[in-house]
Amino acid sequence: LTPSWNIIKTELSNLEIITDPLQISKLSLDYYHFSPILNNQLQDKRGDLVVRPNNEEEVIQIAQTCVKYKIPLTVRGAGTGNYGQCIPLKGGIILDTTKMNRILSLDPGTACVETGVKMAAFDKKAREIGWELRMAPSTYRTATIGGFIAGGSGGMGSITYGQLRDRGNVQSVRVVTLEDDPCVIELRGDEVQQVTHAYGTNGIITQLEIPLAPAYPWAEIIVAFDDFMTAARFGQALSDSDGIIKKLVTIQAAPICRYLTALNDYLPDGKDCALLMVSEYDLEAFHDLVYHYQGQITYLKTAQEASKGTSLLEFTWNHTTLHARNIDPELTYLQTLYFTLEKVENFYHYFGDEVMIHLEFLKVAGKAIPAGLQLVRFTTEERLNEIIDYHEEEGAAIANPHTYILEDGGRKVIEPEQLAFKKLVDPYGLMNPGKMKAWE
Numbered sequence: 001l002t003p004s005w006n007i008i009k010t011e012l013s014n015l016e017i018i019t020d021p022l023q024i025s026k027l028s029l030d031y032y033h034f035s036p037i038l039n040n041q042l043q044d045k046r047g048d049l050v051v052r053p054n055n056e057e058e059v060i061q062i063a064q065t066c067v068k069y070k071i072p073l074t075v076r077g078a079g080t081g082n083y084g085q086c087i088p089l090k091g092g093i094i095l096d097t098t099k100m101n102r103i104l105s106l107d108p109g110t111a112c113v114e115t116g117v118k119m120a121a122f123d124k125k126a127r128e129i130g131w132e133l134r135m136a137p138s139t140y141r142t143a144t145i146g147g148f149i150a151g152g153s154g155g156m157g158s159i160t161y162g163q164l165r166d167r168g169n170v171q172s173v174r175v176v177t178l179e180d181d182p183c184v185i186e187l188r189g190d191e192v193q194q195v196t197h198a199y200g201t202n203g204i205i206t207q208l209e210i211p212l213a214p215a216y217p218w219a220e221i222i223v224a225f226d227d228f229m230t231a232a233r234f235g236q237a238l239s240d241s242d243g244i245i246k247k248l249v250t251i252q253a254a255p256i257c258r259y260l261t262a263l264n265d266y267l268p269d270g271k272d273c274a275l276l277m278v279s280e281y282d283l284e285a286f287h288d289l290v291y292h293y294q295g296q297i298t299y300l301k302t303a304q305e306a307s308k309g310t311s312l313l314e315f316t317w318n319h320t321t322l323h324a325r326n327i328d329p330e331l332t333y334l335q336t337l338y339f340t341l342e343k344v345e346n347f348y349h350y351f352g353d354e355v356m357i358h359l360e361f362l363k364v365a366g367k368a369i370p371a372g373l374q375l376v377r378f379t380t381e382e383r384l385n386e387i388i389d390y391h392e393e394e395g396a397a398i399a400n401p402h403t404y405i406l407e408d409g410g411r412k413v414i415e416p417e418q419l420a421f422k423k424l425v426d427p428y429g430l431m432n433p434g435k436m437k438a439w440e
């Protein structure tokens, strides 16, 4: 039987607790509203209490209380997820990790951090010794490292290092369990896959060891093209150019450029554009490639100049959707692995303006491929499903962003090791209940 919340508040009274209903509402939600489907399903979901621990000992105390009273527990980093990952479906305690933000060690090539460290803040420190995160989402300024690993997939840097799920991109994690007697487990190497992208359904991550990448001075560049497929082929050629070090290769079809209003001066009307981050040391070779594809450079900032304003990153990945929805809230999006430019071309012609193509190039199994975060003019759920079905019939892989169910999103299949780990560490099914189909 759940006791009154007053008893629970008393048990946790040595910790920072948030009880104000407005604050609880805010800290119950994320960016689920990019999806009209999730918007209907999740907008009224709320936790009962938010607790903000300072360290692992306090996390253990919260875990003990949840197990003692069988209270659902949902972990929250910065709450920037897009699929309602951190929205509590069954109320209970929200554990906010943002005060656990210490960098525990920082060495060439590797670092150990608490889960709530913000990614951009981390990079600022790491660059002082010539290193940086291998990859980061476009929410880099606010997102936590633990939240990215538990709920994200990739971002800038993925053109070189692949995705979070690729072996080596997370070295170790420490997790607190929700057993009768909560304890700490360290997972290393392949074992970390048990909790990466598991939406906090099977353990509270407290610390992580992550590999780092050499920090180059990243020039930020926009190149305009007369037609979309030339821009796409340029994106593939740049991605395949091993001699040109890059961190971001984004291609926006002309109708999308209209939504990126802050860049109006550099995105000529009707042109299809590439938004890029390239090492300053490789700009000469880069210019030759642009010349070869008859592109026109409309914007070029050195790393130093770029560091002063808003990074082009914040017009790519799912920030593109954010800007577009600010202008037209009827727009939504899909996440797609196209694998080849032939498929991209097919979908480009087949859907026209109903599905506007936004490409992000990334490495999959050692090969640079076009992926998409295309903008969709939403009409009905049936039509959205038809669009998804057509993509899949034609050989593209959709990571459906319109579901909060773990297995129905990116990975498609039940991960037996994630389920097995959940049975071990969360025997009462208290962690983020309702998200893991295999468990339910």
Ligand code: FAD
Pocket: 030, 031, 074, 075, 076, 077, 078, 079, 080, 081, 082, 085, 086, 097, 115, 136, 137, 138, 139, 142, 143, 144, 145, 146, 147, 148, 149, 150, 151, 152, 153, 154, 155, 156, 198, 199, 200, 201, 203, 204, 205, 206, 317, 318, 319, 322, 432
């Ligand atoms: P949260 O949203 O707070 O949490 C994400 C998930 O992780 C939740 O299920 C939560 O329960 C779980 N979790 C958090 N901390 C822990 C922990 N310590 N232990 C266990 N579970 C935990 N994602 C990308 O991958 N790439 C992108 O480029 C990208 N771009 C985005 C752009 C926009 C505009 C928006 C709104 C979102 C974007 N996202 C992207 C999604 C999201 O921003 C990232 O995945 C981000 O890294 C999530 O971090 P967070 O701290 O906000 O996590």
